[in-house]
Amino acid sequence: MADWINADELKKLIKPGHTVYIGGTTGEPTALLEQLENIEGIHYIQQPVAAVNRRDFSELGPNCTQESYFVTPALKEGLAASRVKFIPMQMRVIHDYLANKAIDVSLLQAARDVNGEIRFGLNNEYVVAAIEGSRTVVVEVSDAFIAPIGSQLVGESAHYLYASSTPATKFPLVEIDETSQQIGRLVADIIRDGDCIQTGIGAVPAAIFSGLSEKNDLGLHSGIIDDGAMDLIRAGNMSGKLKNIDSGLHVAGMALGGQELFDWLKDERSVVFKSANYTHDMGIIRQLDNFVSINSAVEIDLFGQVNAEVVNGRQISGTGGSVDFMRASKASKGGRSIVALSATARRGSISRIVKQVELVTALRTDVDIVVTEFGVAELKYASLEERAEALIQIAHPDFREQLSA
Numbered sequence: 001m002a003d004w005i006n007a008d009e010l011k012k013l014i015k016p017g018h019t020v021y022i023g024g025t026t027g028e029p030t031a032l033l034e035q036l037e038n039i040e041g042i043h044y045i046q047q048p049v050a051a052v053n054r055r056d057f058s059e060l061g062p063n064c065t066q067e068s069y070f071v072t073p074a075l076k077e078g079l080a081a082s083r084v085k086f087i088p089m090q091m092r093v094i095h096d097y098l099a100n101k102a103i104d105v106s107l108l109q110a111a112r113d114v115n116g117e118i119r120f121g122l123n124n125e126y127v128v129a130a131i132e133g134s135r136t137v138v139v140e141v142s143d144a145f146i147a148p149i150g151s152q153l154v155g156e157s158a159h160y161l162y163a164s165s166t167p168a169t170k171f172p173l174v175e176i177d178e179t180s181q182q183i184g185r186l187v188a189d190i191i192r193d194g195d196c197i198q199t200g201i202g203a204v205p206a207a208i209f210s211g212l213s214e215k216n217d218l219g220l221h222s223g224i225i226d227d228g229a230m231d232l233i234r235a236g237n238m239s240g241k242l243k244n245i246d247s248g249l250h251v252a253g254m255a256l257g258g259q260e261l262f263d264w265l266k267d268e269r270s271v272v273f274k275s276a277n278y279t280h281d282m283g284i285i286r287q288l289d290n291f292v293s294i295n296s297a298v299e300i301d302l303f304g305q306v307n308a309e310v311v312n313g314r315q316i317s318g319t320g321g322s323v324d325f326m327r328a329s330k331a332s333k334g335g336r337s338i339v340a341l342s343a344t345a346r347r348g349s350i351s352r353i354v355k356q357v358e359l360v361t362a363l364r365t366d367v368d369i370v371v372t373e374f375g376v377a378e379l380k381y382a383s384l385e386e387r388a389e390a391l392i393q394i395a396h397p398d399f400r401e402q403l404s405a
Helices: 007-013 075-081 089-099 128-134 178-188 203-210 227-235 259-265 322-331 384-393 397-405
Strands: 017-020 043-045 066-067 084-086 105-112 118-120 133-144 160-164 197-198 223-224 250-251 252-257 271-273 292-295 299-301 336-340 370-371 375-378
Touching: 007 133, 007 160, 075 084, 075 250, 075 322, 089 128, 105 128, 118 133, 128 133, 178 203, 178 336, 178 370, 178 375, 203 223, 203 227, 223 227, 223 250, 223 259, 227 250, 252 259, 292 322, 322 336, 375 384, 384 397
Parallel strands: 017 043, 017 105, 043 066, 066 084, 105 133, 133 160, 197 292, 223 252, 250 271, 292 336, 336 370
Antiparallel strands: 105 118, 370 375
């Protein structure tokens, strides 16, 4: 059984030169992190998300470094100064990498469920990997929120427990603008009754979910469950009953949303949280018929190649799980891979459909359908010329002539 420790005892566990894994996104153990300042030479590991994780851990002490698989604004200076090391990896690979890495201490977050049992809170994506790869596991147990009943039990996996009153990390609701609304309507038209959906973060995914209120028996197998998915489940549009596996269940790695979502999840047994070796695994997803992967991009070129992480030579995000899901959709019977993005950026001054992308995140063979506010381009069985023509037709009219040339 795990021992409860205080701040002084925690500090004795973490020594100069250690490698320390920190739960990311909505699973960041804030109270534990407050005790880590001025420890020299720690190598920190975290996969953050911009709207939630706002720390550069390499600044916590002398000669500290951070390893990340996603870049956020908070890491910009550390990346430039080489204190932060970005490693491009897809989420399924990250899971195995962490599970086999020599981690001295993992710091994770949990809370009690409605029955008083301790469960990993709102993010389960790498908890299994961190536990497998760590010599010591410390779990912060917050009394300020109730863990989802479908989250994984901490059980015997923790060596030490640390009490806190850290509130649940809320993810800001996005405003759905007119462009996103139009893209959402077009993608919703592609979705069929009984499809199993994966999508990401932002205004376009929110708009897509808002447009699915006329669909029936949808499924969810995704890295994320958010307010939009909750609304569809509660309304009966997303039942999961046609899923070949996990029938009647909604599978996700983490929750991103507000208090209403958290209050609902504490009693909702149909939502099950899994690690990335399940949510992002092709062997699992290929068992789901009609799996539809919906992801966004920074830009897409006339070959159908996708750049989702670099702007003007600067790393702004990471590969994430998009390619995992795109390729898994190819293995699913009836599956489709959709890339949805606005046609322009910088207030319409540049086209996001370009001659050739700056960096290739997803191959041209990974993409079946591209959607902008100007239409739908079917690429799956298109020749090179047909691909270019279809993509030009959904570019902003101001850039079509230039792209054609």
